[in-house]
Structure formats: structure tokens, C-alpha cells
Amino acid sequence: MAQRLFLTRSLASIMARKLFMRRWALPSAGVLQATPKSSGTPALNLTRLLHNSHVYKITFNIWDGPDFQEKVLNSTIPVVVDFHAQWCAPCKILGPRLEKVVAKQEGKVMMAKVDIDENTDLAIAFDVSAVPTVLAIKNGDVVDKFVGLKNEEQLEAFLKKLINC
Incomplete structure (x- = not known):
């Protein structure tokens, strides 16, 4: 029973990762951008969000x-x-x-x-x-x-x- 639960959770994790990687493409600039599902759907662009967030190592x-x-x-x-x-x-x-x-x-x-x-x-x-x-x-x-x-x-x-x- 424990092995079955472990296998189910592992497969769910792998599938979630694959869906995420298919949904998000990593362009050469290194910024995540959503790929459109169809030609009529505009792409979600996170470039501005990531570019404006500053992280200071204090x-x-x-x-x-x-x-x-x-x-x-x-x-x-x-x-x-x-x-x-x-x-x-x-x-x-x-x-x-x-x-x-x-x-x-x-x-x-x-x-x-x-x-x-x-x-x-x-x-x-x-x-x-x-x-x-x-x-x-x-x-x-x-x-x-x-x-x-x-x-x-x-x-x-x-x-x-x-x-x-």
C-alpha cells in the first residue's frame, strides 16, 4: 500500500513538472515567458515582473x-x-x-x-x-x-x- 502511494505521488510530480515545462519556455535571455496555446491567445510575459524585482543579499x-x-x-x-x-x-x-x-x-x-x-x-x-x-x-x-x-x-x-x- 505504501509503495502504491509513493508511486502515485511520484508520477503526479513528474506529470506536473512536464506540464509546467511544456507551458513555460525559457528563451535565450533567461526570462520565463508563457507560450501561447493557440495563435489567437496572447502570450503572458513575465519579463517586466522579473526585471523589476531586485534581490539584495544583505x-x-x-x-x-x-x-x-x-x-x-x-x-x-x-x-x-x-x-x-x-x-x-x-x-x-x-x-x-x-x-x-x-x-x-x-x-x-x-x-x-x-x-x-x-x-x-x-x-x-x-x-x-x-x-x-x-x-x-x-x-x-x-x-x-x-x-x-x-x-x-x-x-x-x-x-x-x-x-x-
């Missing part, structure tokens, strides 16, 4: 030392660096809260996330002895730092200080 993960150098220390925009760990409960609370406050700044500040278990050398280099630790880096220099949880008002004040210094 929050990003750091994978190693050279990545940190390139994305954080060489950045012309101030960067907030969140040193966290997967096992840390306060980190799981602070991370989304910090991302929300950084997003409100509309590109004036970026946020880098560093997992201390995967990047112990970076944690040691920046004297991270407890998590969560958040650094404010501007022009390659650490200008401010805090350890532990903060509420949104405190985080906004922290970011405004970073932007205005």
Missing part, C-alpha cells in the same frame, strides 16, 4: 578565512558579524532578530554569519570566547562588539552607532 554565510577577508574586511559597507553555533539556544533567538533589524537598514549595513564550530580560526582571531558574539566591522576594523542576547531596540542602537561612526 545576510550571507562565511565559509573560511579568505571568504571572510573578501566579504567582510574588504567591504565598503559596514558589516555586522554574528559568531554563532548550531547548539547555542541564545544564538537561535538572536540570529533572526538581528537579521530583521539589519534588513530594516535597507542596505546601509550587511550581516555575515560565522559558525564557530566550522571556523574556529576566525573565532580565535577575533577573541570570541562565548556565543553569540556580534562584531561591528567598518573599513576592515572592529569598531564595536557585544556578547549575548539583545532586544530589537538595543540592536537598532548598535547598528545606528555603526552606521554613524
Whole structure:
């Protein structure tokens, strides 16, 4: 019975994908456009919708030392660096809260996330002895730092200080 259910769902998924691919053509420009069913039906054009939508990468993960150098220390925009760990409960609370406050700044500040278990050398280099630790880096220099949880008002004040210094 379980095999039959799995087979039914798999076939439904494959058929849905085929219908989608038949309905949408991918032109050389890389923008989805609907293909008309008949010559009298106008084609739905999503070019304008996709062209006008901008995606800004405000929050990003750091994978190693050279990545940190390139994305954080060489950045012309101030960067907030969140040193966290997967096992840390306060980190799981602070991370989304910090991302929300950084997003409100509309590109004036970026946020880098560093997992201390995967990047112990970076944690040691920046004297991270407890998590969560958040650094404010501007022009390659650490200008401010805090350890532990903060509420949104405190985080906004922290970011405004970073932007205005």
C-alpha cells in the first residue's frame, strides 16, 4: 500500500513538472515567458515582473578565512558579524532578530554569519570566547562588539552607532 502511494505521488510530480515545462519556455535571455496555446491567445510575459524585482543579499554565510577577508574586511559597507553555533539556544533567538533589524537598514549595513564550530580560526582571531558574539566591522576594523542576547531596540542602537561612526 505504501509503495502504491509513493508511486502515485511520484508520477503526479513528474506529470506536473512536464506540464509546467511544456507551458513555460525559457528563451535565450533567461526570462520565463508563457507560450501561447493557440495563435489567437496572447502570450503572458513575465519579463517586466522579473526585471523589476531586485534581490539584495544583505545576510550571507562565511565559509573560511579568505571568504571572510573578501566579504567582510574588504567591504565598503559596514558589516555586522554574528559568531554563532548550531547548539547555542541564545544564538537561535538572536540570529533572526538581528537579521530583521539589519534588513530594516535597507542596505546601509550587511550581516555575515560565522559558525564557530566550522571556523574556529576566525573565532580565535577575533577573541570570541562565548556565543553569540556580534562584531561591528567598518573599513576592515572592529569598531564595536557585544556578547549575548539583545532586544530589537538595543540592536537598532548598535547598528545606528555603526552606521554613524
